[in-house]
Amino acid sequence: MITQELRNKTEENHLRLEQSPILLPLSEGSLTRDNYIVILQHFYGFFQPLESALQAFAIHTHLPDFASRRKASLLSIDLKALLGSDYTTPTLSNSLPDIENISQAMGCLYVMEGSTLGGKMIYNRVQQHLGLDYTNGASFFYGYGSETGQKWKSFQQALISFSSTFHTDQDIITAANDTFTTFKKWLDTGQ
Numbered sequence: 256m257i258t259q260e261l262r263n264k265t266e267e268n269h270l271r272l273e274q275s276p277i278l279l280p281l282s283e284g285s286l287t288r289d290n291y292i293v294i295l296q297h298f299y300g301f302f303q304p305l306e307s308a309l310q311a312f313a314i315h316t317h318l319p320d321f322a323s324r325r326k327a328s329l330l331s332i333d334l335k336a337l338l339g340s341d342y343t344t345p346t347l348s349n350s351l352p353d354i355e356n357i358s359q360a361m362g363c364l365y366v367m368e369g370s371t372l373g374g375k376m377i378y379n380r381v382q383q384h385l386g387l388d389y390t391n392g393a394s395f396f397y398g399y400g401s402e403t404g405q406k407w408k409s410f411q412q413a414l415i416s417f418s419s420t421f422h423t424d425q426d427i428i429t430a431a432n433d434t435f436t437t438f439k440k441w442l443d444t445g446q
Contacts, residue, residue: 257418257427258411261365264428268435273373275442281377286384291392292337296345298395299330301441304347305363305434312360318413324368324406329395336392348441352433358423361414362430366438368410371398 277297280286306325315321335342354360378396381387389397399406418424440446
């Protein structure tokens, strides 16, 4: 099944991404307001152009609620809440994963949608260390709130259906790995 194959074949790149120095304060318990802002800026810099690139594909035909899954605007809201009048639009990544067809778009979405699951853990840490919640700077990592598990399941079902219709699993897996590695490079170097 595509979901298990994706998990197995992207695990190494997923773990590398989580070890990015910019994200280490989250796992080490040393999160500060300043490094949290840097994390949000980098996430925005990657998610915003990636979400824009995905608009070129008819994803909604396979994932009807695709429009509600765009989250870069939440990053902007969080940054504005934290920075106030000091807010400026973060730098955007010029280097995105290769997305030339809908199969690659679905692989990219696997990473983006999967981030909402990890986001729940991050949200708890942000609440604990910084006292923020979805109303004042942590809406992105709040994800879909109580609907996060259901939204992940519905994405997986859409992915399984897509896979069984188009039989392009290798394109999906390659794109997911490319998304992980491109995102890590952006977090590590800003390129």
